Each structure stands twice: as C-alpha cells, then as structure tokens.
Amino acid sequence: MIDRDRLAGLLSRERAAFAERNPRSAAEYAKAGHLFGRVPMTWMNKKAAGFPLYLDSAVGAVVTDVDGHEYTDFCLGDTAAMAGHAPEQTAEAVQRRFASGACAMLPTPDAAWVGAELTRRFGVTEWSFALTATDANRWVIRLLRAITGRPRILFNSYCYHGSVDESLIVLEDGRPRNREGNVGAPVDVTVTSRVAEYNDLAGLERELAHGDVAAVVMEPALTNIGIVLPEPGYLDGVRELTRRYDTFLVNDETHTFSAGPGGATKAWNLTPDVVTIGKAIGGGIPAAAYGLSAEVAARINTMKELDLVDMGGVGGTLAGNALSIAATRATLEHVLTDAAFERMTALAERFAAGVQAVIAAHDLPWSVSRLGARAEYRFASPAPRTGTESAAKADPDLEDYLHVYLANRGILLTPFHNMALMSPATTEAQVDHHRTVFARAVEELYRA
Template sequence: MQGIDPDKVRRVQVREEQVFRQKNTKSLELHTRTMQAMPNGVPNYWISYFPYPHPIFFKEGKGAHIIDVDGNDRLDFCLGGSACLFGYGEPHVVEAVAGQMARGSSPLLATEDAYYVGMGLRRVFGLPYWQVYVSATEANRNAIRLSRMLTRREKILVYSGGYLGAVEDSFAVLDHGRVELEPGVSPNARDISRMSRAVEFNDIEGIRRALADEQVACVIGEPAITNSGIVLPQPDFHQALREITRKTGTLLVLDETQCIGAGYGGYTRSANLEPDMITMGKPMAGGIPVGLVGMSAPVAEQVAKNIFSNPAVDPGMGSTLAGSALQLRAIRAILEHSMTERNYELMLLRADALQAGMERAIKARGLPWTIARLGCRMEVVEGPAAAKSASESANHGGSSPTAACLNIYMLNRGIYLTVFGNTVIASPQVSQADTDLHERVFNEFLNEVT
C-alpha cells in the first residue's frame, strides 16, 4: 500500500508554480495592470483565491476547451463552475443571444419567449409555474421571502455548511449545537440565530426538532450538498423530509443550481422529489446571469392571488433586468437545444469514464481515497468513505496541499479543474480522448507524489 509523500508534494508544488509562471506571462502582465483599477486585480474576488501564483486571463472558449491570453489551450472540467455546463460557443445559443441583442436586450416588457420558457421549464423540471431573476442568489432570496409571506413565519432552516449563494440568512452553521455565523463571514450587525436555524444534512431527527414548534417558514437547501465536498442524501432522507415539512406546514425549497448535472431534470426529477419550490441559475442561460424559481401549483395559486395580484402588497422582489428579453431568449435556446436527454446521456457516459479512470489509478496505488459523484460532477475525496454531512466531508474548509498541487499540475498539462475541491464536471462536449488524457495525467501526478 502506497501513501502520499508530503515532501514530494512540496517539491512538485514548487516546480509546478515555476512552470506556471513561464506559461502565463501575458496573464501576469494583465493582472499587474488590472491591479490599478480593481482590488487584487480581478473583477470577482473569488478569482484571487485560486491556487495559482497569479490569476489566468481568459480569451475564448469552444466546446470543452478554453484558451487564455498566452495561447494555452486547456480541456475545461470547471465550465465556469457549471455556468457553461453544456460547453462554450454553442451555435444555437450564440445565434439566439446575438439576434436578441440586435433587436433589443431589456425593454422591461414580456416577449413571446416567456411562454416557451415557462412550458419548457415545466417539461424538464416538472414544476408548473416560474419566475425569472438575475441570479440563483436572488432566486433563493425571493423564495425565502415568498415562504415568509405565505406562512407568516420568520425563521428558515438551512443545512450547516451548505451553499445558497450570497444569501445572508443562509450563512448559518452548527457549532456544538449552537447556531453560529459561518466562519469567515462578516456579521454585518446581524444575529444569524434570530432569523435562521441550522441542522446537519441527512439529520432527520434534527430537522424534526427544528420544525416542531411550527415557527419555520421553509427548509431551503440543495438536494445533495455540493460545495463542502459532494454529500449525497441517505436512503429515505428526502421522503422523511417531505413528510415532516408537510406535517408542520413548512415549505420545502430545493436549490438545483449545482445539482442540475445529476440527470435530466436535475436531482428533483431524477429522484422524483416533490418540493414546493425549486431554484436555479448558472447554466440555464449559457452563462448569461439568470435565476429561476419554480413553484408548485398550490404555491403559485397563493402567490398570484395574495401577493402578485394585490396592488396594496409590494413583495420587494424582482429587478429591472429580471425576466429580460435577452435572458428569455438564451434560456429558450438552452432548453430546446442543450438541455436534452441525449446530452445528459453523453455527460453521464463521459463521467463514467472519468470516474473509472481515477478509481483505477487510486486502486493501483492502494490509496485510501474514494470518488464522490453526483451525475456528471465528481471529485476525489482524500478518505475511504463518503461523508453524510458537510461537517464530516474531507473536502470541507478548503483544499489540502495534495489537492492544491494536483490542481496546478493538471493545469500545466492542459486540464483545468474546478479550483474549489478539484471538482470535475463533464460537459457533453467531452470526448473519449479527453477522458483518456485526464486519466493519463492523473496517473502521472500520483506517480510523482507517492
């Protein structure tokens, strides 16, 4: 049985950082210039957290590949964190978006596409009524707001260590049984425990206790945890969750944003779940900012009657750019041409090959690692078993030195992994040759650090 040698990891890391600098001189130049105009020289502070000596500057993408300003062509298993889940430069999306820009992007009026988008979302995800926003974060905020208005309750229940975007009330974690603000998050003069309760994912008894006093408006979270490592629901978890929420009059909201790759129709459809609302964003418009809230018929009826149709009630939702002509056109193109059952078959087929390749490499060296997988999304767990909650997840709280070294090693050899957790996401544009390349480079890495 072999193990990871920390000294080898450190030596490989130093060498790979030097290789990175040699390959990315124009990116360094652009980063230095951009420091004069943006904090840390990046338009989104997340980019400054990436495990590289300096940020990479993107030039273009096509299919499953991206090219940076230095001309480095890389196979992309990050896909913008799934924002470009179906690949870059899809002709039907490019044509639809370019055409709509020429005709007008955001007139603050409905378009014919609204009907086709609503019916397409119903066909794919099952819920019958929809609203369009500008991000999944906004969709989650508005789903919480609707839940509070409909139930006349203030509190929400979230999963400790889960992820709902930048929703302030979701930054709640359990710390020795107490609800605390997630470490590293600024309190902003908020008492998180007044508005939110938290339980561990898969803790049915914890959920039962949290909802027993019928003071919680909604349970909101991903149907499978994706941002603290991949944590899958235990058998019968969702059935018990739905029974408890119905018994206590609590709405159930599932965030599908990063679970859409679980299968056609997302995790909700794949597992035959029955939420009151679902939220999503990212890949639904090919990378154009978008958020969606899908509602069950009973919820939509209450919303239409008591909130949206009452001129005396201002729900405080929406924004000028929400539901724009450009968004609707892009969503329709994705639904009709990208989010197809055939594309999901391809994604899952390539994911099977990627998983098998990594498992062969791990088994050959006797490493106590496993692969956590959700549909076309997977990652290496530096432990022998899948976690049952975010707190248990070996990938919770940041990357290990081995994981950081793997990321830059793969990058320097033409493979771009998601920088948080080294998640591998397989688009339908990935080929068998691409999965073979991934397996070969993964084996080469393990040869160097064991």
C-alpha cells in the same frame, strides 16, 4: 500518509512552472491595480498557482488563455457553462435577440415556452425569472415568509445557495454559528436561520419542532463543499417532515441540475414546493428562475396586501429580460437536451471510473462521488456523509498541487474543489487525458 515535505516541494515546483509558462497572465494580474483584489470578482482570487489565468477564448469544452495555451475545461464556469462555451444555437439566438433589443421591460413569447419547459422538467408549474440563483433564492424566501408568517429558514450545514444571508450558517460542535468569513452579516445568522446536518433526519426534526421555520432550502445533494450524496430514505424523510411541520420545501437545483434534464428533482422523483435554478440554463448568459407549485402560487395570489408589481422586492429591472430568456430557450431546446444529458452522464461515469482505478492502484484512502454529469474526487474514504464532515476532510495544499499540476498539463478543474463537469462538447479523449495526468500526479506524490 502523505509526505508533507514532498508535497510542499512538488507544489513549489509546479507553481514555478506555472509562472514561467504564463507570463502574459502574470503581467495582466500585476497591472490590474484599479480592480478590487486585482480581479473582476474577488472569488477569482481562488488561485492555486499565485495568480489566475486570463481568458482569451472559450469554445465547447476548450479554454484558451492569453499565453496561447489550450485547456480541457472541466470547470465550465462552475456550472455556468455546463452547455459548453459559446454553444452555437445559444450564440445565434443571443445575437438575433440583442440585435432586436434586449431590455425593453416587455415580455416575449420565449418566456412562456421556457416556463412550460421548466414545468416539464421539474414538475412545479408557475415560474418567474432572475439573473442569479442567489436572487431566485432570496425572492423565494421572501414569498414563503409572507405566506407562513414564520421568520426562520432552515439550511444544511456547509450548504451553498450563493450569497443569501440566511444560508451562511453552520454547525460547530453541535451548535449553530455564522459560517467563518461571513462578510458584513446584517444580523447574527442564528436570528434568521436554523441549521441541520445533511443526512440527519433527527436533527432536522428537532429544528422544525420549534414551529418557526417557513421553509427548508436545500440542495438535493450538497455540492459546493464536495459532493455529498443522500443516504437511502433521507430525501423522502425530509419531505415527510416538512409536511408534518407545515414547512415549505425548496430544492435549489443550480448545481444538482447535473443529475439530469430535470435535475435531482426529476431523477429522484422528488416533490418540492419550490424549485430554484441558475447558471447553466442561460448557456453562458446570466439567467435564473424559480418555480412554484400551483398550491404555493394560489396562496400567494390570495394575499392582496402583497405588492408583487412595484416595490415588493421580488424582482429587478433586468430580471426576465428578453436576452436572458432567448438564451435560456435556445439552451434548453437545443443544447442541454435529454439526449445530451445521457451522453454527459456516461462521460462522468467514465471519468469517475478512471479516477477510482488510480485510487485503487495506489491503495489511497480517497473516494469518488458522482452526481449525474458531475464527478469529484475526495480525500476521504468512505466519502463524507455531512457537510461538516466534508469540510473537515479538506486538504488545501494537496488540492492546490493537483490543480496546478493539471493546469500545467492542459486541464482545468473547478477551483474551489476537485470537481469535474461534463458538457455536450466534452469528449472521451479529454476524459482519458485527465486520467493519465491525474495518475502521473499521484505517482509523483507517492513515489518512494
């Protein structure tokens, strides 16, 4: 058991130290009165220490803030910088492309190369582009509703697919409802969506049996509620059920891309009808994509009543722009290579082993989950098997304490949970430094 008074005292101490060591970041936050929430995007207010750090520069796996402090960055832009910050080959490609025009509304040869490479990695054969995985998911949902004529989309409880309206559905006491905090939902989410717990095939079949589900949109492993890994046979069962009920299967690989060069789809030999992916493929430049199987593409192409060129709602002026495509090609060709993933995965194994050793030394009821190049410590043992279980095991004060403690000693984790991601630029020394600091944080918390 945690001494909550001790935890509160340590958190207060660490927040005070954070404020003292970061006066320039505090001043920038205080004067940002014309920004909604004082930040460029409101999620930047997920700040364990009371105000966010302000960026000066970021290179490789190191971030420097405006107060001059350097940090080992295990957050990596919540996957957007999985290639590392400012990877040399991507930066060079972006500079060349921008100097020659970025947004001409004309295709470039790079796009065909990227489509072929994504096919090699993920298996599905026909690709189109977006700027965010949220939009890739939205556009895929529209296409699959058009094909099937079915109105509903099925998601896992506490999944994460960006701000897709249909995805903000959870189970509470076995009943579907809007996810808490959902902002301005156009309709009650239960009108557009169905929901089943991850790792629950019986629950999935009950929902599919209604016959109104166009697609199951899922991460092969849940990530944004803490990593929740599939139980043996679960993903095969999902594929069998979706086929039995004539429902399309969409793998959102935006975060599970960490599983390997072709994400969990390739690493686990999955056969979805559609793949969506964002963030990491652009190496820091906004980029996303969705890939269709040949069967799905053929069915769409027979529907001549669909306007896929002008006002059909499955594109945007900047989608597939020359700059994003150039960045994606450079990142996939030169940075997030097969060899890079081998090294990143080995680093994540080292990270997880170090955390597990600290947990074992203190006999804590915690656990570590790993997904390829990504690892996360959980305040539960065994690790949760569903999104709802995972949400119930959250401990905001404990999470904030660890995040501020680490930040005060030069380490950044993903602010939404205790997740660490390895990049091609991450080093063993950085991983080992995390273990040392994490061990000190735990020792102080549980000191008699």
